[in-house]
Amino acid sequence: xxxxxxxxxxxxxxxxxxxxxxxxxxxxxxxxxxxxxxxxxxxxxxxxxxxxxxxxxxxxxxxxxxxxxxxxxxxxxxxxxxxxxxxxxxxxxxxxxxxxxxxxxxxxxxxxxxxxxxxxxxxxxxxxxxxxxxxxxxxxxxxxxxxxxxxxxxxxxxxxxxxxxxxxxxxxxxxxxxxxxxxxxxxxxxxxxxxxxxxxxxxxxxxxxxxxxxxxxxxxxxxxxxxxxxxxxxxxxxxxxxxxxxxxxxxxxx
Amino acid sequence: xxxxxxxxxxxxxxxxxxxxxxxxxxxxxxxxxxxxxxxxxxxxxxxxxxxxxxxxxxxxxxxxxxxxxxxxxxxxxxxxxxxxxxxxxxxxxxxxxxxxxxxxxxxxxxxxxxxxxxxxxxxxxxxxxxxxxxxxxxxxxxxxxxxxxxxxxxxxxxxxxxxxxxxxxxxxxxxxxxxxxxxxxxxxxxxxxxxxxxxxxxxxxxxxxxxxxxxxxxxxxxxxxxxxxxxxxxxxxxxxxxxxxxxxxxxxxx
Numbered sequence: 269x270x271x272x273x274x275x276x277x278x279x280x281x282x283x284x285x286x287x288x289x290x291x292x293x294x295x296x297x298x299x300x301x302x303x304x305x306x307x308x309x310x311x312x313x314x315x316x317x318x319x320x321x322x323x324x325x326x327x328x329x330x331x332x333x334x335x336x337x338x339x340x341x342x343x344x345x346x347x348x349x350x351x352x353x354x355x356x357x358x359x360x361x362x363x364x365x366x367x368x369x370x371x372x373x374x375x376x377x378x379x380x381x382x383x384x385x386x387x388x389x390x391x392x393x394x395x396x397x398x399x400x401x402x403x404x405x406x407x408x409x410x411x412x413x414x415x416x417x418x419x420x421x422x423x424x425x426x427x428x429x430x431x432x433x434x435x436x437x438x439x440x441x442x443x444x445x446x447x448x449x450x451x452x453x454x455x456x457x458x459x460x461x462x463x464x465x466x467x468x469x470x471x472x473x474x475x476x477x478x479x480x481x482x483x484x485x486x487x488x489x490x491x492x493x494x495x496x497x498x499x500x501x502x503x504x505x506x507x508x509x510x511x512x513x514x515x516x517x518x519x520x521x522x
Numbered sequence: 523x524x525x526x527x528x529x530x531x532x533x534x535x536x537x538x539x540x541x542x543x544x545x546x547x548x549x550x551x552x553x554x555x556x557x558x559x560x561x562x563x564x565x566x567x568x569x570x571x572x573x574x575x576x577x578x579x580x581x582x583x584x585x586x587x588x589x590x591x592x593x594x595x596x597x598x599x600x601x602x603x604x605x606x607x608x609x610x611x612x613x614x615x616x617x618x619x620x621x622x623x624x625x626x627x628x629x630x631x632x633x634x635x636x637x638x639x640x641x642x643x644x645x646x647x648x649x650x651x652x653x654x655x656x657x658x659x660x661x662x663x664x665x666x667x668x669x670x671x672x673x674x675x676x677x678x679x680x681x682x683x684x685x686x687x688x689x690x691x692x693x694x695x696x697x698x699x700x701x702x703x704x705x706x707x708x709x710x711x712x713x714x715x716x717x718x719x720x721x722x723x724x725x726x727x728x729x730x731x732x733x734x735x736x737x738x739x740x741x742x743x744x745x746x747x748x749x750x751x752x753x754x755x756x757x758x759x760x761x762x763x764x765x766x767x768x769x770x771x772x773x774x775x776x
Contacts, residue, residue, distance in 0.1 A: 308565045519754055
């Protein structure tokens with residue numbers, strides 16, 4: 269059983285592309301948000317109930333839309349819809365827009381896959397570096413199919429999560445795949461300011477991503493994508509800053 | 523300047539306790555959600571505008587409530603309210619409930635502090651292991667004050683984020699502080715099922731945390747808290763599973 273979700277919502281073109289690929293490998297279940305959930309990160313819904321509604325979006329594939337976040341979708345799929353059933357793989361996406369580098373933290377697409385990985389399910393998040401509705405998913409589908417086939421044939425070990433990003437270019441321009449680390453950088457934010465119809469001030473988040481990586485370092489996803497490689501980052505969920513534990517030991521004696 | 527936020531909302535007792543402590547160290551600004559945001563993780567608001575409203579909640583302390591998530595609060599504080607001003611420390615909490623182990627991923631309190639750390643601001647998230655409104659913050663305040671004083675006197679190095687959890691017991695029963703790693707475990711979820719007034723089925727998330735740690739391993743926050751220590755986990759935002767990169771290199775050749 270392959271579980272599919274995303275954060276752009278169940279009617280986004282990207283998830284349809286992923287369903288088309290996944291169907292080649294066996295039974296598929298789609299559980300995805302009923303509305304766009306970009307930027308929801310690892311949010312879960314604690315303060316209100318969730319609903320699941322069976323919908324007809326894909327031919328010959330069972331699909332449910334969920335009122336919650338991407339992580340809620342995975343929790344509901346595993347604990348309610350597929351209770352007791354083995355999930356061979358959870359795939360999330362194909363996201364409209366990059367989830368490389370630091371974006372893994374903000375991404376509902378990646379958090380959904382991470383949630384499955386926490387449950388020891390092999391999981392992959394796929395993202396295409398094109399935000400538009402009309403994005404061409406040809407290259408993304410080609411590489412998603414290769415990676416899914418490989419992971420189904422050779423299941424993952426201790427690491428259960430891959431963050432895969434695909435450059436927005438024609439297949440023939442993609443140079444291959446790079447397995448690498450999460451690139452270092454940050455968003456330089458700006459807020460677009462305005463006034464609502466009642467005259468009250470509002471702020472709307474905008475910004476651009478700035479890399480902190482040395483141009484010569486090829487072992488990170490920022491470099492890979494800039495150079496037309498598909499980036500694959502094996503990822504976990506342990507945020508401990510191990511090398512700094514000793515530097516804070518003095519706090520035990522204050 | 524000390525920036526204070528939380529995820530339980532600006533009128534929660536926990537943030538009031540933290541304001542009382544922080545005021546001893548200088549100028550304080552509070553920017554916190556206008557409603558409870560527990561479980562919001564690293565969610566940001568992309569699809570709608572945000573509002574900030576100046577409020578009178580604390581004596582002699584400037585405070586704004588925000589319509590967004592905890593991470594939105596930090597972004598707005600830094601980029602709008604304190605634009606160009608140096609933030610010496612960002613503190614988040616005191617959370618009503620644990621944010622140890624894996625909970626760091628789901629926690630709005632920790633994600634707010636993490637967001638500041640990404641901006642290279644020294645940041646600390648504080649959580650008390652008591653969910654109740656009537657929680658006794660005496661011990662939490664005592665340790666928060668010690669840790670804040672130390673960090674202001676000796677700023678952090680490369681690691682800019684501490685995840686601090688305080689056991690829910692009287693001060694005299696706390697054995698001290700342990701600087702350690704994030705404990706390993708997961709939530710075993712259940713969904714409470716019911717029907718809404720219109721007869722439609724709903725699911726409400728519930729569950730309990732299960733530790734995967736060996737009882738004899740004392741170097742993690744699950745052990746520390748169980749044994750009445752305050753846990754301090756130096757934390758980052760790089761999710762790369764470094765030791766597994768080589769194990770996926772074969773994907774470059776499929």
